[in-house]
Amino acid sequence: MFTRIIDPAAAPNTGAYSPALKVGDFVFVSGQGPIDPHGNIVAGSIESEVALTLDNVRRLLAAAGARMDQVVKCTCYLADIADFDAFDGVYRSYFGDVMPTRTTVAAGLAGIKIEIDAMAYVGK
Template sequence: MWSCESPEKPSLTYLQTEEFAKLNRPYSQAVKYGDILYVSGQIGALPNGSIVEGGIEAETVQTMENIKTILEANGSSIEKVIKCTCMLADISEFGAMSGAYVKYFPENKPARSAMEVSLPLGAKVEIECMAALN
């Protein structure tokens, strides 16, 4: 017989490095809820805060490296990404962004959405993702 009793509520943890916390941004780098890690949108920013030079492809690589760093620091990996949302300042650069992005997923491709939006700091791309922790 099926029961509608609620299972134990998953744990919820807001995650950020000390360096990120000092920036006093209105969001966490990632949030862990149960066995899923939700990574906030990342842009192609270098550790000093400036956007990497070289256009959409270089920004996508740096964005993915930023995501990879957050995933690995919090118990996941690029191989466990299940969904990405890609936001582009100019949707006509979708092909170039996708060409750099897909190199991070040679085996299993996560579910993905893409849209054109206005982005902060003159960035050309922002990507957020969800990844499994198990």
């Protein structure tokens, strides 16, 4: 099966992992957060952090030749589950009529309010 590492310039890489991989008909995007292209955390409201995080996901998908409407699964980590409604409102705006499957959990995130990983199907 063909595997291609997606250009890390598409989004910041802050650890020992591939930001995204294209494997066969799928693109796997590692957990992204509210990080600017220089690798700096951009702290803000939950809404602004979700938007920046999903922009990072979108950039990695685009580098792999995929779109947000091809995302089939996301796992979302919230520092505070009380932010769910605000998170969900921004999240919905990034996807089409068919939402990807999703798991959302509260997690002990340090210095950020949100982290999201994604899987997209780019096959026929």
